[in-house]
Amino acid sequence: MRRVHLVLALAAGVSLLTGAPVVFGQTQGPETIMLTGSPMGGVKFAHKIHSTQYAAGKCDTCHHVSKAEKPLASPQQKCTDCHTKTAVAPMKTKLQAAFHNPMAKQGTCIDCHVKENAAGKKAPTTCTGCHKKEDK
């Protein structure tokens, strides 16, 4: 009996991972986003697969909750509306820091990439792995 239950549990787990896609509202966001501004080149960001698969539907992995210093105007407002090239008070976190620290060892994007790579994935962690001169 125990064995049967284990098999059923495994099957259920697999269908959760590979089964019907999670359906979101219209605010799901763009399929792909070109993040520009860095002299290193633009970053072509596969938004849809990141939000639905890599972050498993947890939008707040990247879109943080509203903060008192500068409240959100909409739930997934553009980072760049608030995080600008140089931080203007009351903002402290500039554009680069919203995504990663100066050597790109830590941050919104890198923390997950490092974790995923430790588990055998190949998410970019080098400057040119994300920033490409040809992407504008």
Ligand code: HEC
């Ligand atoms: C891995 C990080 C990440 C995750 C997870 C994520 N997003 Fe995004 N999203 C971004 C980035 C980066 C942008 C571009 C912001 C910019 O242009 O400044 C963006 C842009 C958007 C935009 C467009 C905003 C605009 O006004 O142009 C919408 C809408 C959006 N996301 C919705 C969602 C929803 C809904 C989820 C969860 C299902 C989600 N996102 C999960 C990183 C993420």
Ligand code: HEC
């Ligand atoms: C409506 C304005 C607004 C938007 C939009 C916004 N942020 Fe922020 N963010 C803030 C404020 C306010 C703070 C806290 C003050 C500071 O650090 O400058 C903050 C802080 C941060 C921090 C510093 C760590 C922390 O949590 O305090 C990171 C990283 C960050 N934001 C990333 C992002 C990313 C990535 C996006 C887009 C997916 C985004 N932010 C969108 C206003 C915003």
Ligand code: HEC
């Ligand atoms: C929740 C985890 C997670 C977060 C957060 C995350 N990524 Fe990823 N990223 C991944 C995974 C997983 C892959 C795919 C690795 C593979 O296929 O081996 C990936 C791959 C990529 C790639 C390679 C091309 C592709 O789409 O497969 C780029 C570029 C990228 N991510 C950019 C970003 C940027 C920019 C951010 C921050 C706005 C970000 N990622 C945040 C998990 C994440």
Ligand code: HEC
């Ligand atoms: C996981 C992807 C990723 C990696 C790796 C990465 N970056 Fe970025 N970086 C971004 C994203 C996304 C932005 C915000 C959009 C933009 O400015 O292009 C950004 C922004 C920047 C900015 C701010 C540009 C401005 O206009 O102020 C600089 C500078 C920068 N990165 C340099 C680097 C350097 C140097 C490295 C390597 C040490 C690096 N990045 C690695 C994704 C990445």
